[in-house]
Amino acid sequence: MTVRKPLIAGNWKMFGRRADLTQLTALAERTRDVAAGVDILICPPVTLLAEAAVLAGEGPVLLGAQDCAETPHDAAQTGEINAAMLADAGARYVIVGHSERRAGRGETDLQVRVKADAAAAAGLAPIVCVGESYDARLAGSAGQMVTRQLAGSLPHAAPIGLTVAYEPVWCVGTDKTPTPAEIEGMHALIGAALTARFGSAAARVRVLYGGSVNATNAGAIFATPGVDGALVGRASLNAADFAAIISAHPAAQALRSGN
Numbered sequence: 001m002t003v004r005k006p007l008i009a010g011n012w013k014m015f016g017r018r019a020d021l022t023q024l025t026a027l028a029e030r031t032r033d034v035a036a037g038v039d040i041l042i043c044p045p046v047t048l049l050a051e052a053a054v055l056a057g058e059g060p061v062l063l064g065a066q067d068c069a070e071t072p073h074d075a076a077q078t079g080e081i082n083a084a085m086l087a088d089a090g091a092r093y094v095i096v097g098h099s100e101r102r103a104g105r106g107e108t109d110l111q112v113r114v115k116a117d118a119a120a121a122a123g124l125a126p127i128v129c130v131g132e133s134y135d136a137r138l139a140g141s142a143g144q145m146v147t148r149q150l151a152g153s154l155p156h157a158a159p160i161g162l163t164v165a166y167e168p169v170w171c172v173g174t175d176k177t178p179t180p181a182e183i184e185g186m187h188a189l190i191g192a193a194l195t196a197r198f199g200s201a202a203a204r205v206r207v208l209y210g211g212s213v214n215a216t217n218a219g220a221i222f223a224t225p226g227v228d229g230a231l232v233g234r235a236s237l238n239a240a241d242f243a244a245i246i247s248a249h250p251a252a253q254a255l256r257s258g259n
């Protein structure tokens, strides 16, 4: 069985000013001792990325972006930012297909795939978000919806660092979470779909859970089979809150206890 290094990622969404970068420095101080066991990622708004990268330096906190253009190269596209520009600014990862873009802005599976391919071409690790709506969950078709999203929005190959974030839409920003059994079931489905798609390369693809993760529920979520970490929204804005989530991971606890 392949052991994947967990990834705990924070999505700052459209929050944050330059003054908030003190949270990044504070997070680095709180997590330096566990970075060998857990990859720690912050995806700030793009306005903060380059300055964040200078502050983060070679420390424990990696940086990512929250979206990228579909076009992989420089182009006359006002307002767009391509993946190569994000890499140049210091990003190592980029979130694509977040539900706030799929549901909120009408982004399609095909657009998400094109962005994931563009990210990979620029050397960024795509974090492809999938997750069912509440209606689909009620109708018993959550698995079908996630399967369809995976089929349509995974990149063509499995680039280094490719990550899938399972984020049920009804849990993002709502303080609701599925039961551990529901999370386990969906992660098993995603794992099987990745194997069918990428063969043995699927073993290195991390599958995160996202949706109202906090310091109280993180331990149970991390203990759920098939969960390789978390994508965290609100609770990643504050260094103490996010560090408490990271501390709940068994890999962090093992390092701190010397095991």
Ligand code: PEP
Pocket: 011, 013, 167, 171, 172, 173, 174, 175, 210, 211, 212, 213, 231, 232, 233, 234, 235
């Ligand atoms: C997210 O933005 O991806 C997210 C999961 O948000 P929250 O943790 O606030 O639910």
